Amino acid sequence: MHRFANPARFLRIARPLTPALFWLGLILTLAACIWGLFFTPTERLMGDTVKIIFVHVPAAWLGMGGWTGIAIASIVQLVWRHPLAGVSARAIAVPGATFAAICLITGSIWGRPTWGTWWVWDGRLTSMLVLFFLYLGYIALSNASSNKGDTSRVAAVFGIIGAINIPIINRSVIWWESQHQKASITLGGSSIDSAYLVPLFVAVAGFSLLFGALVLMRMRAALAEMRIEARMRRMAES
């Protein structure tokens, strides 16, 4: 792991990787959206509103995956003092919050025609909203430090504690009776017809690559700011 501890080595890999992830992700996302919107059949009960799934599900998974990434990076930061761990955790926060928000908004739009309501306070919807608020808290906390590149330990601890919400979101529809239906895609298989499942996985791949590109961009920006700050400090001292 410490092979990548050197920011210069990381940048050598991240620099060509960023546009590759971005363009591949953009192509897959656009393809999945066009496929999902125009070339999938209407659903037996929901009709055309089923097509929101191609944005809603990838956004939900990435919102949850983002915090899982923050938690893992935070542990690596605290235990191994890996210099890039904190930077990567901070870089995940804004894209993660964005995807959690997309999940909540598309879910609300989907809920109105299918369930008959924009919002209910059931276990799934509430725990997902809590995830969004945790992201906001994490962003505020990690920006609270005056040092630009500083990766505070308070934020890392918060990132680990907040991870307890991730299994709660996942289990919410199993533990508690909820308005939201149970999981369609589990390790055991899927109850989504392949007509929807295949473009859905293309969308998940596309959105994930875009997410990765965004995180790399933000990490590179953070490292550049750290270098500027270090240089300024040296200039001020001399």
Added chain:
Amino acid sequence: MKPKHQRLLLAIIAVAALVGAGLIAASALREEASYFYTPTTLVAANVEPGKAIRLGGMVQKGSIVRGGDGVSITFTVRDQRRSQKVAYRGITPDLFGEGSGVVADGRLGPDRVFVADSLLAKHDENYVPRELADIDMSAAAKTKDTLVP
């Protein structure tokens, strides 16, 4: 012990404690955090008539009776063990129908009939194209939903 290993041990203990606390809290919330009563939990909770509650379950096949005024409707909500009669006046959601899931806001009447103020449809986790739905209704039978009788 190297400081790195000390921190690792501390992190493992902290995460384990956190997961334990989360699981204990979640299991304590088991009943309270449910969004609605099913007919079975409704009986177990012994809710008095007139108290605002939420009831959910599957609409029993053949139970929907529409009134002559066009807006009154009665039907039976089922879970795996029990059923509960529901009366409602108003427009039903598009996805409402026999065999589909429903969540109703309302209260128990003195005659033990649940009087609903509002109805929400509950979709199951199966996604089936319309042209396949006639051929393959087995998907609905495979639902993991515990509400299915």
